[in-house]
Amino acid sequence: MNKNIKDMKIVICGGGMSGLGLARVLQLKGCKNVKVYERSTHKYSRLQGSSLDLHAKLGQKLIIAAGLQEQFAAFSRPDGECFSFCDKSGNINVRKPYLKIASKRPEIDRGDLRDILMDSLLPDTIEWDYHFKSLKQIENDQIELTFTNNDGTIVRDAVIADLVIGCDGVHSKVRKYVTLDQFKPEYMGITMIEGEITDAKNSCPEIYNLVNQGLMFVMEDGIVMLAQQKTDGNIVFSFAQKVEKDWINNQGFNLSVNSSSSDDDVKNYLKNKLIPSWSPIFHRLIDSSITPFKPRVLYRAPINQEWKSQSNITIIGDAAHSISPFAGLGCNIALYDSFELANILTKDIDCTTQKPLLEKIQIFEKSMLNRWRTAAKETMENENSVFLPNGIDALKKRIGGIYYYFNCILSVSKVVNYINYFTDLILLTK
Numbered sequence: 001m002n003k004n005i006k007d008m009k010i011v012i013c014g015g016g017m018s019g020l021g022l023a024r025v026l027q028l029k030g031c032k033n034v035k036v037y038e039r040s041t042h043k044y045s046r047l048q049g050s051s052l053d054l055h056a057k058l059g060q061k062l063i064i065a066a067g068l069q070e071q072f073a074a075f076s077r078p079d080g081e082c083f084s085f086c087d088k089s090g091n092i093n094v095r096k097p098y099l100k101i102a103s104k105r106p107e108i109d110r111g112d113l114r115d116i117l118m119d120s121l122l123p124d125t126i127e128w129d130y131h132f133k134s135l136k137q138i139e140n141d142q143i144e145l146t147f148t149n150n151d152g153t154i155v156r157d158a159v160i161a162d163l164v165i166g167c168d169g170v171h172s173k174v175r176k177y178v179t180l181d182q183f184k185p186e187y188m189g190i191t192m193i194e195g196e197i198t199d200a201k202n203s204c205p206e207i208y209n210l211v212n213q214g215l216m217f218v219m220e221d222g223i224v225m226l227a228q229q230k231t232d233g234n235i236v237f238s239f240a241q242k243v244e245k246d247w248i249n250n251q252g253f254n255l256s257v258n259s260s261s262s263d264d265d266v267k268n269y270l271k272n273k274l275i276p277s278w279s280p281i282f283h284r285l286i287d288s289s290i291t292p293f294k295p296r297v298l299y300r301a302p303i304n305q306e307w308k309s310q311s312n313i314t315i316i317g318d319a320a321h322s323i324s325p326f327a328g329l330g331c332n333i334a335l336y337d338s339f340e341l342a343n344i345l346t347k348d349i350d351c352t353t354q355k356p357l358l359e360k361i362q363i364f365e366k367s368m369l370n371r372w373r374t375a376a377k378e379t380m381e382n383e384n385s386v387f388l389p390n391g392i393d394a395l396k397k398r399i400g401g402i403y404y405y406f407n408c409i410l411s412v413s414k415v416v417n418y419i420n421y422f423t424d425l426i427l428l429t430k
């Protein structure tokens, strides 16, 4: 095909982090025909969960390539980097305080990041209420895609593309056209139940203090509890446990997005069956949760996956390589995929002859899978640690670093707080 990438019809299926990031950079590089097809009916139709830390060498690369550093700085929180390991009685075991001036991985609410990316796109880039169903190769090396609306009716106007990029998340429907249905993510044996409290400072002050603007972990009795601060003062929390895949249904919990019918059942389960011996501050947290609870049934891609690249279709982000959230890398590598793919596709945009698309996709997919394997290894180490008593201590040492060895935790935190106060005062930090 002789078309310049500039003029190609590029169809991105899925308007999550990777899809939006990719669309933005492609448009900045001069691609004129980029469309994102998203199954949600409108911008605010799905809850966006908690907060993400973007690493300088991964997620932040995309932010820079997208020219969105100012917006990112306005919405991100260096103080979100504080990390505390607590026990089930509510004592702090290890705390890694945040030094604002040295911030490398500021946190940003998932909803804010999505808004920043969405608002940066050219008008009418996103087509809402387009649920990808299937595709077929047609003449001229093009692809015809079929979508349905949310009510299940097929969108009548055919969508034709020169290049399709599947960014449709862990349960991707585009994936099978790339991997030829050979590799599917597997249930990793862990299910989380997620809740959220509003105005944490006043509604659950003890938990608020333990979280200390950042992230708190409790790992006891085979359960991993996480609580994380959001910009609006809410705290998102979750309980993860090793259970069978259908555990949520087997418990009789109806945790669909629009249902709060079983919230009391979930609260009772969490307090009386899951953590009956934990401090009452955790029970109060559960009682204060605003409804509905959300299930997170975790899947990961098989580590040996590999496929033969094609010339007009690829997948990125969770669609290509979902991993567990225990190293906080999923979104980071998804954004890096967007950054790298946009660069490889457009590197020779102004040259008269361009590298064939197949070659570009081969280079990209090889690099993407290598990056993911490294991230998956780190993630698995954390995941194996969090559910084993010996592993937990090793994890605390690894993440806590020098702070693991300090017993005078509170005085260290106080000193760091003074430094933060001072750098704020002289406007070096915000």
Ligand SMILES: Cc1cc2nc3c(=O)[nH]c(=O)nc-3n(C[C@H](O)[C@H](O)[C@H](O)COP(=O)(O)OP(=O)(O)OC[C@H]3O[C@@H](n4cnc5c(N)ncnc54)[C@H](O)[C@@H]3O)c2cc1C
Binding pocket: 013, 014, 015, 016, 017, 018, 019, 037, 038, 039, 040, 051, 052, 053, 130, 131, 132, 133, 167, 168, 169, 170, 171, 172, 173, 192, 296, 316, 317, 318, 319, 325, 327, 328, 329, 330, 331, 332, 333, 334
């Ligand atoms: C509990 C939890 C905590 C996490 N914490 C972190 C963290 O701290 N740091 C981190 O880096 N990562 C984290 N992750 C991982 C991160 O959320 C994902 O890796 C990231 O969102 C992947 O981005 P994506 O664009 O590939 O997919 P998604 O963000 O899932 O986006 C997919 C998009 O495609 C749309 N879509 C799906 N199917 C279709 C279809 N058929 N047609 C059209 N549109 C479709 C969806 O509506 C969605 O908008 C966490 C994940 C979980 C579950």
